Amino acid sequence: MFASAFVLGLVGLAGLAAASPVPDLPVVPRYPGTALSKGFHLVINVTDDCKDLHPSIQNTYVTSIHTGAGLALVGNSPQPQYARIFYQNGTAEEKRFGAVTTISDSGTPPFPSGLKLVKDPASETVSTAHLDAGLGSEGVGIAAFPEPYAFLTPETYAACNESLPYYQGRYFVIIKQVKLTVGENGRVNRNIPEGCAPVRLLPECTHLNDLPKGSYSSHEFAIEDRCYKDVKSIKWGGYGP
Numbered sequence: 559m560f561a562s563a564f565v566l567g568l569v570g571l572a573g574l575a576a577a578s579p580v581p582d583l584p585v586v587p588r589y590p591g592t593a594l595s596k597g598f599h600l601v602i603n604v605t606d607d608c609k610d611l612h613p614s615i616q617n618t619y620v621t622s623i624h625t626g627a628g629l630a631l632v633g634n635s636p637q638p639q640y641a642r643i644f645y646q647n648g649t650a651e652e653k654r655f656g657a658v659t660t661i662s663d664s665g666t667p668p669f670p671s672g673l674k675l676v677k678d679p680a681s682e683t684v685s686t687a688h689l690d691a692g693l694g695s696e697g698v699g700i701a702a703f704p705e706p707y708a709f710l711t712p713e714t715y716a717a718c719n720e721s722l723p724y725y726q727g728r729y730f731v732i733i734k735q736v737k738l739t740v741g742e743n744g745r746v747n748r749n750i751p752e753g754c755a756p757v758r759l760l761p762e763c764t765h766l767n768d769l770p771k772g773s774y775s776s777h778e779f780a781i782e783d784r785c786y787k788d789v790k791s792i793k794w795g796g797y798g799p
């Protein structure tokens with residue numbers, strides 16, 4: 559649908575250009591600029607305003623919610639000091655084939671905790687994001703060129719308000735990942751569960767710290783990639799299509 563709208567747009571422009579003796583303003587898509595960094599925070603961008611949670615989660619930082627020794631779910635905090643530092647791990651070839659993982663270091667001495675998507679037992683399409691000690695899911699990384707925006711894949715991510723047994727049923731915002739399905743009529747179903755906000759997780763550049771001696775983590779394969787300098791300052795209305 560996007561492709562055909564785009565082609566129509568071009569045809570329309572070409573028609574205009576041919577008919578008009580004065581130069582038309584070219585409709586050039588604009589995208590927010592990025593910088594390069596190995597380390598990044600993840601910032602929540604609610605892609606459908608009216609689905610935002612209350613209090614709003616827009617521009618809050620991805621953090622971790624401790625749920626046991628070496629176990630954590632993925633949550634959010636408005637305070638940058640609680641933002642987890644992430645990096646993509648892999649060789650250049652793994653990056654090229656979309657086979658990297660996304661890691662955050664935990665503990666003292668630091669050990670790797672990989673962003674892992676674990677299928678919800680009751681659902682065909684929904685997975686819950688974990689940040690447990692150990693490997694991350696292959697393919698969780700920053701979208702590559704020619705995608706004009708930088709965001710965590712595979713999409714779609716969703717922020718859901720759920721009660722956690724580990725905290726005696728207290729409610730937390732936790733990050734999930736949802737697979738699209740296409741119905742028999744060709745209609746795309748985004749499958750965002752009721753009460754969840756569809757979000758994009760945007761990388762915001764931050765310094766990837768040096769590791770102390772005796773660390774179990776390694777930054778040898780941390781990949782330098784694009785990220786935004788300050789997500790909350792981006793005025794999305796001025797960009798697109």
Ligand SMILES: *[C@@H]1O[C@H](CO)[C@@H](O)[C@H](O)[C@H]1NC(C)=O
Pocket residue numbers: 603604605606607707708709758760794795
């Ligand atoms: C962030 O969300 C806004 C709507 O709130 C949307 O216009 C914009 O395209 C989103 N950014 C990205 C990179 O998807």
Ligand SMILES: *[C@@H]1O[C@H](CO)[C@@H](O)[C@H](O)[C@H]1NC(C)=O
Pocket residue numbers: 611612613719720729731
């Ligand atoms: C989450 O749900 C609980 C129970 O319905 C409610 O009290 C709380 O305000 C909700 N929090 C958010 C962020 O929506």
Ligand SMILES: *[C@@H]1O[C@H](CO)[C@@H](O)[C@H](O)[C@H]1NC(C)=O
Pocket residue numbers: 647648649652659661670692693694779
């Ligand atoms: C990081 O990537 C390298 C290269 O593929 C691999 O050897 C190493 O095990 C990875 N580390 C983690 C924590 O996944």
